[in-house]
Amino acid sequence: MSGQSTQSSPTALVPGVQSPIRSVPGNIRRPEYVGKPAPTPYKGPEVQTPETIEAMRVAGRIAARAMAEAAKAIAPGVTTDELDRIAHEYMCDHGAYPSTLGYRGFPKSLCTSINEVICHGIPDSTVLRDGDIINLDVTAYIGGVHGDNNATYLVGDVDEESRLLVERTRESLERAIKAVKPGRQINIIGRVIESYAKRFGYGVVRDFTGHGINTSFHSGLIVPHYDSPHATTVIQPGMTFTIEPMLTLGTYEYDMWADGWTVVTKDRKRTAQFEHTLVVTETGTEILTLP
DSSP: OOSOOOOBOSSOOOOOOOOOOOOOOTTSOOOTTTTSSSOOOOOSOSBOOHHHHHHHHHHHHHHHHHHHHHHHTOOTTOBHHHHHHHHHHHHHHTTOEETTTTGGGOOSSSEEEETTEEEOOOOSSOBOOTTOEEEEEEEEEETTEEEEEEEEEEOSSOOHHHHHHHHHHHHHHHHHHHHOOTTSBTHHHHHHHHHHHHTTTOEEOOSSOEEBOSSSSSOSOEEOSSOOTTOOOBOOTTBEEEEOOEEESSOSOEEEOTTSOOEEETTOBOEEEOBEEEEEOSSSEEESOOO
16 A cells, blocks of 8 residues: 555545335336346356347447436435435436336446445435535446446545545546457456556455346456456457446445345545447447447
């Protein structure tokens, strides 16, 4: 670790009260896992057809725009449940199903992860405070495919250390995307992220990763954000997957809340994350989750 101070939240987060599950219009197609304990394992290829990729452009764009709409409302005094409402209504209004809603029993239409929450925070009555940072993670399902993205936002006046963490986490994603080329192994992604994060003494979360995505929310392809010797899959044109680095001001070790979803840093220090869904091209990548 570097000699920097490591900001932790003035008060650790506690769960709020969840609102009733939001309804989705009956004419919107559901993913196959809705109403089931787990999705059917994906058996298809990681390289997708042009038709699937085109459908993913649509899903990715809706997910990106839904996240942007919810982000407009981020301010001190706003609840995470309100952010969920905005993203939910945007996706439904555009014919998309919120992929997280009912995925392995997840009760909401996006993830809201504040301060020390690494990922999978559940929207509820928690009120955003001046100085918080919050990650919104939005996935849309339409045309039989998913588009998945997330970003970390500043709430009001945020301290310099947290602001830099957010900025550098975004930069780590951008560097990783540039490193993706056909013929390279997938561990180039984690190598680039980890080497950049180490310059600032940040932890790199290991147990939550990027993933293959297509007609399946999580295809089984794993994209580590650290330099894993096991991530030897060779990148090929037409592969679709997410990169979503999670960097921390302290340890990358974590605790899980009793809800079975909310993952927090073990030392309760702050963490940031950014994510895009990509398709590999002949020369590099195309980002599918741009608004």
